[in-house]
Amino acid sequence: MVSVSNSRDRSLEKINYIKLLIYLSVFILVTLILILALVLPSIKRYRVARNEYNQAMVHKTRVEGVLKQREKELKQLQLSNRKIFDSFGHKFSQNEFTNFANKFFDTVALKEVNQSMYTDEYKVYELNVTTLLKTPVKFYKFLDGLNHYQNLIQADFPIDLKSRGDLIHSSFKIKVYNAMKKK
Amino acid sequence: MGSYSFIQPKPKPLLSAFSKIWISFILFVSVLLISFGIFLLLKIHYYKIDKVNTVNERVALESKIAKIDTYMEYLLRQKSLGEEIYTRNTLLKESMKNLFDLVPDKITLNRVIIKKNSLIIYGRTPTKDTFNFLLSAPLKSIFTTSNTMFYLTQNGWYNFVSTNKIAPTDGFSE
Numbered sequence: 280m281v282s283v284s285n286s287r288d289r290s291l292e293k294i295n296y297i298k299l300l301i302y303l304s305v306f307i308l309v310t311l312i313l314i315l316a317l318v319l320p321s322i323k324r325y326r327v328a329r330n331e332y333n334q335a336m337v338h339k340t341r342v343e344g345v346l347k348q349r350e351k352e353l354k355q356l357q358l359s360n361r362k363i364f365d366s367f368g369h370k371f372s373q374n375e376f377t378n379f380a381n382k383f384f385d386t387v388a389l390k391e392v393n394q395s396m397y398t399d400e401y402k403v404y405e406l407n408v409t410t411l412l413k414t415p416v417k418f419y420k421f422l423d424g425l426n427h428y429q430n431l432i433q434a435d436f437p438i439d440l441k442s443r444g445d446l447i448h449s450s451f452k453i454k455v456y457n458a459m460k461k462k
Numbered sequence: 463m464g465s466y467s468f469i470q471p472k473p474k475p476l477l478s479a480f481s482k483i484w485i486s487f488i489l490f491v492s493v494l495l496i497s498f499g500i501f502l503l504l505k506i507h508y509y510k511i512d513k514v515n516t517v518n519e520r521v522a523l524e525s526k527i528a529k530i531d532t533y534m535e536y537l538l539r540q541k542s543l544g545e546e547i548y549t550r551n552t553l554l555k556e557s558m559k560n561l562f563d564l565v566p567d568k569i570t571l572n573r574v575i576i577k578k579n580s581l582i583i584y585g586r587t588p589t590k591d592t593f594n595f596l597l598s599a600p601l602k603s604i605f606t607t608s609n610t611m612f613y614l615t616q617n618g619w620y621n622f623v624s625t626n627k628i629a630p631t632d633g634f635s636e
Contacts, residue, residue: 290478302484309488313495321502328509335516342523349530356537363544364537400536401543415562422555426548433547434554438576456547458540 366431367458371404376455379428383421384410385446397456404455405435411446418449431456566596572621581605583624586615593622601626 357364373389380387393405412418418440425432438451477485561581565571569592573584581601587593590612602608605626612620 290480291483294480298480302481302488306484306488306491309492310495313492313499317499318495318502321499321506325502325506325509328506328513332509332513332516335513335520339516339520339523342520342527346523346527346530349527349534353530353534353537356534356541360537360541360544363541366544367540400539415558419555419559422551422558425551431544431547433550436576436578438554438558438574440574440576442570442572456543 363431366429367401367456369429369457371430371455371457373406376428376430376432379424380408380410380421383417383424384412384449386411392452400459402457402459404457406453406455407450408453409448409450411443411448413446415440415447418447564597564600566592568592569597579628579630581624581626583622583626585622585624587612587620587622590620593620593624598624604628 373391377387377389388409390407390409391404392407393403395403395405397403422434425434433454433456435452435454439449441448441450558576561574561576565585569585569587571583571585573582575582583597587597593610593612598608598610601624605628608624608626610622610624612622615621
């Protein structure tokens with residue numbers, strides 16, 4: 280600090296107005312230069328940077344909202360169609376299907392006729408089914424049961440029903456749809 | 463050398479107290495302004511870093527949304543195919559049920575061949591009229607073309623072959 284005890288320094292007692300004017304000018308000049316060259320541009324850039332950041336945040340928040348909505352929709356879709364999606368993913372077994380068909384028919388024979396692609400997402404097995412049944416009602420029940428089976432199976436044409444004594448010999452095609460692995 | 467003053471000489475300070483105060487004040491204000499400027503520059507720097515991070519996070523979220531959309535489209539195709547298959551099975555069941563309900567007790571069926579656009583029925587009827595009135599009429603109302611051939615059997619009944627076709631686009635679903 281400035282020593283006031285210096286008896287010879289009378290600069291504070293007797294102010295030199297020229298010096299005061301010079302210092303005041305220097306002060307104003309330095310302050311102005313710093314404000315104009317450093318503070319004001321920085322404030323401007325700060326505002327721009329803050330706005331850009333805020334905009335980025337708003338955009339991100341909106342996208343987060345969309346993502347949450349999509350995840351909800353996906354979950355809903357998976358829940359409401361679980362049976363179909365599980366059926367597509369379930370590996371087809373001829374033995375299991377024969378056991379299932381035996382609930383409706385007296386005898387069941389399966390013969391694989393074709394394996395092909397249905398678009399690039401599904402593999403389709405085509406099988407000929409030959410059965411003996413007592414009444415057509417069993418066939419209707421089988422078709423009903425097909426919609427609740429663990430695989431996605433479509434009964435397909437041609438369907439040939441022939442009378443054989445008291446029984447009906449039936450021959451028809453089924454198509455089993457298996458989904459290819461997908462992430 | 464002799465002394466010209468009674469008091470001891472003291473070194474004259476380079477700056478007066480007045481000057482020191484002013485210089486200190488100017489320096490203080492300058493430091494304050496420079497510090498504020500540096501503070502702002504740092505804040506700008508961190509805002510920029512945060513903005514880049516936020517944009518990157520947003521891009522990652524958008525990519526996740528795109529993946530979910532693709533997966534949902536795939537699931538919707540699966541759902542649509544699954545429902546179509548279930549509907550076809552149900553329609554086939556209804557078609558067969560309707561067909562067998564159409565057949566009156568007097569007519570016996572020996573064989574039925576159902577194809578996508580045609581139905582061939584082999585059977586026996588006591589008279590041609592019985593067939594024509596009871597089975598042929600409803601078949602004609604369903605199919606585009608319906609032709610029947612009769613063969614007289616030894617016991618006086620008729621064996622028949624009824625060939626019914628539907629326009630290819632419609633498919634057999636009645």
